[in-house]
Amino acid sequence: MSATDNRFSGPGPDQIYSDFLREGVFSLPQCKDCHEFHFFPRVVCPHCGSFNLEWKELTGKGEVYSTTTVRRKPERGGNYNVCHVTLAEGPRLMSRVEGVDPLDVKIGDQVSAVIKNDGDSPFIVFVPAQGV
Amino acid sequence: MSHELRGSSAVVGVGLAGCGEAHGRAPLDILAEATHNALDDAGLKLSDVDGIFTGSSYHFMPALSTAEYLGIKPRFSDSSMVGGSSFVAHTLNAAMAIKTGQCDVALICYGSNQRTAGGKLATMSEQQIYEAPYKPRYPISSYALAAARHMHQYGTTREQMADVAVAARQWAQLNPAAFAREELTRQDVLNSRMISDPLSLLDCCLVTDGGGAVIMVSSERAKDFPNKPVYVLGTGTAHWHRQITQMPDLTTTAAVDAGKRAFAMAGLTKDDVDVVELYDAFTINTILFLEDLGFCAKGEGGAFVENGNIAPGGSLPVNTNGGGLSCVHPGMYGIFILIEAIQQLRGGCGARQVDNPEVALVNGNGGVLSSQVTTILGTEAVL
Numbered sequence: 377m378s379a380t381d382n383r384f385s386g387p388g389p390d391q392i393y394s395d396f397l398r399e400g401v402f403s404l405p406q407c408k409d410c411h412e413f414h415f416f417p418r419v420v421c422p423h424c425g426s427f428n429l430e431w432k433e434l435t436g437k438g439e440v441y442s443t444t445t446v447r448r449k450p451e452r453g454g455n456y457n458v459c460h461v462t463l464a465e466g467p468r469l470m471s472r473v474e475g476v477d478p479l480d481v482k483i484g485d486q487v488s489a490v491i492k493n494d495g496d497s498p499f500i501v502f503v504p505a506q507g508v
Numbered sequence: 509m510s511h512e513l514r515g516s517s518a519v520v521g522v523g524l525a526g527c528g529e530a531h532g533r534a535p536l537d538i539l540a541e542a543t544h545n546a547l548d549d550a551g552l553k554l555s556d557v558d559g560i561f562t563g564s565s566y567h568f569m570p571a572l573s574t575a576e577y578l579g580i581k582p583r584f585s586d587s588s589m590v591g592g593s594s595f596v597a598h599t600l601n602a603a604m605a606i607k608t609g610q611c612d613v614a615l616i617c618y619g620s621n622q623r624t625a626g627g628k629l630a631t632m633s634e635q636q637i638y639e640a641p642y643k644p645r646y647p648i649s650s651y652a653l654a655a656a657r658h659m660h661q662y663g664t665t666r667e668q669m670a671d672v673a674v675a676a677r678q679w680a681q682l683n684p685a686a687f688a689r690e691e692l693t694r695q696d697v698l699n700s701r702m703i704s705d706p707l708s709l710l711d712c713c714l715v716t717d718g719g720g721a722v723i724m725v726s727s728e729r730a731k732d733f734p735n736k737p738v739y740v741l742g743t744g745t746a747h748w749h750r751q752i753t754q755m756p757d758l759t760t761t762a763a764v765d766a767g768k769r770a771f772a773m774a775g776l777t778k779d780d781v782d783v784v785e786l787y788d789a790f791t792i793n794t795i796l797f798l799e800d801l802g803f804c805a806k807g808e809g810g811a812f813v814e815n816g817n818i819a820p821g822g823s824l825p826v827n828t829n830g831g832g833l834s835c836v837h838p839g840m841y842g843i844f845i846l847i848e849a850i851q852q853l854r855g856g857c858g859a860r861q862v863d864n865p866e867v868a869l870v871n872g873n874g875g876v877l878s879s880q881v882t883t884i885l886g887t888e889a890v891l
Contacts, residue, residue, distance in 0.1 A: 444652035445705040470753040499641040
């Protein structure tokens, strides 16, 4: 077995993840052995321990798993939402729901991912899913 | 055939210092003062200590800084950092070190000046890049997300969470050393300023100064000391996540695992437990840990803590010093739950003394429900 492994050359998962987001693609590693997706992206599948992963684009669909409203004075920007969204593909991530009053975000809300390309660190937020 | 660590070591000294406000003190000053009090309590000198166990959010290499300050050159030292539960985990590490002859006198210690240094929660933590863009308030938003999910899944109410704070305050009113002792009603908690829904100001622990120290030796030596020894019967440590988003299920903590292993090592069950000290950084914690440790079924924690059931006079004494919610909470709280459990088993708790307890359970929490450490302590009668 070679001491060098091609899977471990090139950019790491944080870089690959944000490069995809910059191109407008929301993608995560999927394990070729157990078929689970995971978040945050790693070089190893945290479900089964396999290092055989491939990046796949996600549907962007998810459901609010938990939510909180961080209270902040209006002059400092006002209240905002922080939530956990369970993606249709399985993993859960922290995010926020936009386009809704933070106090109106509810567990179980169906949401869709939107990429925020904010300078050099793109990240995912969610909006209420259409037609649900 | 009992586990080889069961009852193999015992606590012979405890000390507290600077609880509340300790103006003009650095964290290690407070730690050293608590250490002095524990040494006094045990009839020992600093030169007797050969094992150091500590954690800190002020020092990058806590055991080194602490030993340097105290003038100790330890044979064994441990800076295992799993958050506020570290000190509870240290009882296992100290027991193993003592049993294998790595040290003879273990000092578990902590000190913090969080309140008088301005109140900000000190941390050396790296930024969590997949949470940072959303600016959750740290650590309250993590606990708020857990509370919200528990309310959704099990119907737990803000009123039930408020009753946790009320019970803690009632215990604090029996403790002259507690920081917050004014009357507190359920309505007071519900009316307090919301910070990160559903957690309001009075759902949160205090911000105080404080330090604590615990001294352990082998159980063979423990009888030679002035105080009634308190034996370490079983400890379990478990962690499944670091960041709240990675917690597999927001309603169940790794205490289900830590508790199970602590009980197994001790050869005891929850029915043997006379007094419980849980890390109540937030009101939801008490509910979660009582469920996960088996005192009630999953989802029934809200009903269990309601209406005084864990308050003085209730069916299960929980957080008898007043807890992090009303007694003391200087950033990391684990050493204080240990000390209260020990004091209860020694019979030294005055007005808040539980009637003849023989077994105490301590559950420490670290990070954001991340590290769970359960230790079971007992008197000689249970050996």
